[in-house]
Amino acid sequence: MAPEVAVQEAPSQPTTRRIVNDFSIQVATVNGSGSQTANLVLLRSIFRMGIPVSGKNLFPSNIAGLPTWYTIRANRDGYIARKQDIDFLVAMNAQTAQEDVVSLKPGAAVVYDEPLNLATLRDDLTFYPVPFDKLVAGVCRDAKLRRLVRNMIYDGVLASLLRIDRAEMERALEKQLGRKPKAVALNREALDVGFAYAEQHFEKRDPYFVESMDATSGQVLIDGNAAAAIGAMMAGVTVVTWYPITPSSSLCETLIDYLRQHRIDKDSGKATFAVVQAEDEIAAIGMAIGAGWAGARSMTSTSGPGVSLMSEFAGLGYYAEVPAVIFDVQRVGPSTGLPTRTAQGDVLSTAFLSHGDTRQLMLFPSSVEECYSMAIEAFDLAERFQTPVFVMSDLDLGMNTWMSQPFRYPEKPLDRGKVLDAETLDRIGKFGRYRDVDGDGIPYRSVPGDPMPAYFCRGSGHNEWAQYSERPDDYRKNIDRLRSKLETARNWLPAPVVTINRKASIGVIAYGTTHWAVVESRDQLVNEEDVQTSYYRVCAYPFRDALTSFVERHDRVYVIEQNRDAQMLSLMKLDLAPELAGRLRSVLHYAGHPIDARTITDSILIQEGYRVEKTRPQPSHVPQSAGVGGE
């Protein structure tokens, strides 16, 4: 039976309802079509109007021709996590347009490419058809350029419909295109054409508006990989080794740019850093370990598949006690998984990366600011504890654009750790590379090329004098000292961020990018059902002792994370007494896109025994969030 598609009158009347600074825009394009400039200009112009924003790119593992969605969320209250519902769709991609429109909630608005003929699909949306090809033809003759400039037209249309400050938009455009006056002029024209078209042809019939406010002044827009790169440079990194992999490549690529600008010796014109693109991740970490052993501040950056390859060397670093910093910008596994989607799935495997009784130190940045500050801290910690340190970022943090307070210049000098010098040697008498002189499990080390006594570094069994040994007592003593070193690290690593709510009997634990959805969800819980929560944000592994007291304070504690296996919760169970471990519940999200507040709120409410209206199914390209944990 043919569906009844009678010609519909445009349904929506000019609206009197105004929703100001609280909506999400989704731009659906084809990847490789150069929409990134248009999207960033849109994001930046709203940001410059003082409205809190975030921009997230949902892109395929492909160079050109597959669907891509860019989502901008503007929110006056500062919620910048992903939001499930799209309020304003820009449909530029024929492949997905129908599906994209069908999955919108009633009342949403759609700007679309006129030939796609979407207006007949639904009668509960507001449609704004734009003849992009016709308009772009008037702007530019070159067919190749046309494809790129075409996208700028929707920025103009949105400026008109949403009332975006055009001066800000032009400034954002100049910022984005920098010193390319021709490109700026061409794109500005496209903006104007889009704006003029919308002004002439559209009556505003949706409720979404932007209005200037003052919530972003002084702030910056940056992605986590660039933030980590700046941190690494400020930490005085000297040896950088890497092997390209999404989503971590841009970390080292940005770092290379910054180093070339700011770390060339003025007098000699020579570099105070070395960067090597290695033949694989095994070599990358091998070089980082070799450099760390020889006294450099060394790092590498990778993602899950690379971390798997690094396993043997990570164990060597742990056991031979060699500093190195490894950035793991997590993506969806197992195996190749979803290379361009986000997850927090490497937590357990990294904690124990390598065979034997290996434990690794991990830091969990949740913001771009922490990508910066924890990058700096990671280098200090690696040298202080003479061991690899993993900075556990993720694709959402690393590759998406976040707003942030400007980063603060580091106050602390570099901590190079316990490097043996003449004075120390005098004090301790005889140098034993693996001797616990100070009772904190951290031995002194000498460095090749310095005048201190040398030692033979090895991954095979050794005694405190760094001699080869297979004696049971030597082995035990050393491996127990390594544990006591981790005990020292436990309360030295970045402290958790804890918010105790005296009215709360339930606690929430999260880490990394999950934080942003948690902030919003905790407010939803209070506003909707008066469910009060305390919050413990994990910043490092091994956990601080404070974890125990947090769990003790609460009857039930929800550990919220973006993986299937409740990885952080599992790690916590190892540390907590069984009675306390029994209080832990899970909220799990593992669909490839960033977690959102609704998923958390609904899951907690259900587990707390509340009735929750089933949320509408999500569009098929954004699979239904796996939601309710503890199942």
Next chain:
Amino acid sequence: MATVQTPAAGKGKINRIGLASQEYRGTKTTLCAGCGHNAISERIIHACFEMGIEPDRVVKLSGIGCSSKSPAYFLGSSHGFNAVHGRMPSVGTGAMLANRRLIAVGVSGDGDTGAIGIGQFVHLMRRNLPIIYIIEDNGCYGLTKGQFSPTADLGSTLKTGVVNDLPPIDTCALAIELGASFVARSFSGDKKQLSAVLKAALSHRGTAMLDVLSPCVTFNDHEGSTKSYAYAKSHDDPLGELDFVPYFEEIDVDYEPGTTHEVELHDGSTLYLTKLAEDYDPRNKLQAMSVLQETRSRGTFATGLIYVEPTKPDFLEMLNLVDEPLASLPQDRVRPPEAVLEAIMNDLR
């Protein structure tokens, strides 16, 4: 004709930096008596002593295997890193990036290099990193009890009678092809040649790849093996005499014109190679590749300096590093000033 005099075995002999040869020794070897690897360690001790190498500038690097254990048995006062199987090249690369003043001496095995480590070996050769990379080549895996390695010759047999039916990897040909700037082959039993090669390698700047036949007396020294002492002695095909004169010694040699090739090395030392009938010049890449092929097809193996390119830029030069070791740069040279951070932040607004 004279190279540097081998010091008398007696005590008291001091080298040019005032150290006795004793000070170039390591801990007592735990390898089998008669293992070729021990003879190579002796040659390394001897070469470093004679060249007056400062032990605190040396880093000894290795992978895993009997051969890779041997750095513990020489230069005991130098730093060493016995890393993971087949991955010494990356560790050595990192160490040299950290401190370009170091002298890297790497020891690997034919399994460590030719099997698990072939990837890192290939890329090390491409980079021409300043390092001496010694393969102690016994055609088998000693430490795991005698299995074939990828350098075992076609038709060579294990003690158990198993015949190798895969062609060997010629690490010298591979190294030349890939860009190593100093490639030699020698035999642990040829003291004089191995000493000259090692000293020349110490005078070279760039990757010096030395494949040294080093029989495994326990698993691969029987009849039927092509890596036994007996086989090596009877099939060694030297590319002429090799004389090394270090830069710090007077050259008091007289060669009849036209009888030798003279190769000046990076540090000013000189190698004299007697010309053979074929007039072999190790600076000629084509000739180097063809001599390897020719000798192999004759069933022998060429030894001596096979290829050298004394002025090829090394990896650290190409990176345009500051002169000081990166590892010891002070904070004010590695942490940009506050104004830099401010400018970056401004740019992100």
